[in-house]
Amino acid sequence: MGRLRRIRQGGGARSLLREASDRRQVRDEEGDSASVSRDFHIPSSGAPAERAFLVGVQLPGGSRESEEENLDELALLAETAGAEVVGRAVQSRTRIDGSTFIGAGKLEAIAREARDRNVNLIVFDDDLSPAQARNIEKRLEVNVIDRTELILDIFARRARTRQARIQVEIAQLRYALPRLRRLWEHLSRQAGGIGTRGPGETQLEVDRRRVRERIAKLKKELTTIDRRVVERAKQRRTLFNAAIVGYTNAGKSTLLNRLAGSRVLQSSRLFSTLDSTTRRIENPGARPFLLTDTIGFIRKLPPHLVESFRATLRDVREADLLLHLVDISHPRHEEQAEVVGRVLEEVLGEEAAERTDTILVLNKTDLLENEAARRGAAASHPGAVLVSAATGEGVPRLLELIGRFAERDTVRVVVEVDAEDGRAVAAVERSGEVRERLIEGAVMRFEIDVKRRDVAALESLGTVVVKLVDPR
Incomplete structure (x- = not known):
């Protein structure tokens, strides 16, 4: 300051x-x-x-x-x-x-x-x-x-x-x-x-113009960076994407470290995370997925700050699943959850926020007074998962739920494409996890796991024939 x-x-x-x-x-x-x-x-x-x-x-x-x-x-x-x-x-x-x-x-x-x-x-x-x-x-x-x-x-x-x-x-x-x-x-x-x-x-007006010009220049630079971020995101969109959202200091980075075995900065201070961090999570007995730790929200978060950080919040908008992390030990956890909900509506749009799959995760159960308090928290939030990112309590149950969402979101398809159509072949290769690849005459045949929402994109390639198959 x-x-x-x-x-x-x-x-x-x-x-x-x-x-x-x-x-x-x-x-x-x-x-x-x-x-x-x-x-x-x-x-x-x-x-x-x-x-x-x-x-x-x-x-x-x-x-x-x-x-x-x-x-x-x-x-x-x-x-x-x-x-x-x-x-x-x-x-x-x-x-x-x-x-x-x-x-x-x-x-x-x-x-x-x-x-x-x-x-x-x-x-x-x-x-x-x-x-x-x-x-x-x-x-x-x-x-x-x-x-x-x-x-x-x-x-x-x-x-x-x-x-x-x-x-x-x-x-x-x-x-x-x-x-x-x-x-x-x-x-x-x-x-x-x-x-x-x-x-x-007169000088005041000059300075105002210079500030506006500086903002415009920074926006242009931010757009360039954003294109690179989008390109990197395309390269990893074949995996199921989950994003952790929540009030600042709710334990988001601690949860990411617990699930990924990584060492992202953990701090009891507010806003210790400003930049999104993504890790690949190997989920035993289920599909691997990507998990992103995002910026924390807070009461009275300035609107222009949310607007400025829309590029960083892209991970939230493009996530297949949101993990809404709440510090259940905080006396005002209900209000904090409402704050996060309002910001998500602002970032995603009210309709999209309601449509996006979300798991309510009640964190810091180790700080609750006793077992009765845990039962009370579970009763007050039906469907929520109680965890302690610090101790690992409840984490297997959370991974199981994420695995279910990932399985539901993924389908196996057979894709047939003209073997000489390099653009279409490359698009198919990028679209999902290839299980099998065969060349039959002039046709290249793929068996591939893709996200449901990407099936239409495959069909739009024109020369591609897509058939849903039973992955089992």
Whole structure:
């Protein structure tokens, strides 16, 4: 979060664009170097420690307990970003104050507490408008950020691959675009009178254009990367695909490691995974399948962040099966599951989300108090699978269910194709797992296991004859 402070105190949108244009050599998944800009976040050991004060609002219909729990999550986010949380406040209001969000009186009380506790960062649990953030900073005279800025800062720290870094920067620039005027306030404070406002406004428009151009350039680069990702996905689409989705810190990476015997990063911190990781799983007594660990979701996930990460979420859209992982030990697991459901509807579309096969997986059963709690969880979620990714409890049952879905999704077909039609022969070879390959005169005959949805694609090749057969 050090850069957030420097951007604001450095004064001017020029500093934002300089930061956004600052080139860093990063390495993508294939080991290639690529210049990708980083803004908002510089993990600098010389930066002063952030002493954060959290602010939430309780509106009619909400409870004090619920808002305190929201601030608990905000505290985890702040700590993940490297801040020390030294205090919090919840303001009960009938409506949000358009100028200061929480009202002038409460703002003065927070200002006094912030001075007493040597606070240098105020974090609001809700998004602030540019005007609200500007007004609050003027009165508190400390750095003020909202939940979205905090999440963006964490994402900037966590992004490892070229694709993730670009997606984070697009989200950052989209967030910054309507807030550039706030960065130009120093112009109006430096001098008054005729002539001072015009040049500032002109430069503001220049900076807005430059930000839009930067976003367009990044989108083009992201499209190029996305094509490569799609091509790699085509090469492995012959296998059944399952994707793990869930709230951040639900144990998705732990489950992937348990099933694949791999060592994907596991962490109790939020958003430890930003880049999708796929592993081939050998399922004893059943078909092998691909399993993908995806980015975690969270309450109030910024919409433009979801939009920026659509390329990463492609694995979710193209999955044959979703494993919706829920931390059953968390007191608000029902709400977390609902958050994931809403984001999935946004990513997949409501109709597709309902149509996609999903297994509800209740994780962290080892953290439940007793056997009665386990029985209660099972009774409350009929059809769910109870597991502990940490201990392996329930994992064989989960693999059995995945195997059933994979078997149902796969059919064996006989494909006859003109042996001289190289394009058709190559397409058939790529379409599934070839069990038998014979040449009979001018015809090449394949016996192949394919996904049901790919049968029509084979038939559309024109010169191909497809017959369903009994795999047994």
